[in-house]
Amino acid sequence: MSKLHLVFGGRVKDPRGLEFTDLESLDIVGLFDSYASAEDAWRGAAQRTVDDAEMKYVVVHLHRLLEPDDKVLENEA
DSSP: OOOOEEEEEEEBSSTTSOOBSOGGGOEEEEEESSHHHHHHHHHHHHHHTTTOTTEEEEEEEHHHHHSOOHHHHHHHO
16 A cells, blocks of 8 residues: 555634634645655745744645554554
């Protein structure tokens, strides 16, 4: 299975947090099969909005959600 990564961004209430204010206007940058390519896309998107403190872009490790680590499953039991 590929190690899928999602890159997206949007306006946040607090630049230190991840509470996005308008989910309908999220900027979905794309899905990537390696962290390196996701990081490049994240860096490009974040750089375009560097002067806007309320814009935040993130990389989500989708592969971790699809195939969680056994240790995580044990902690949830």
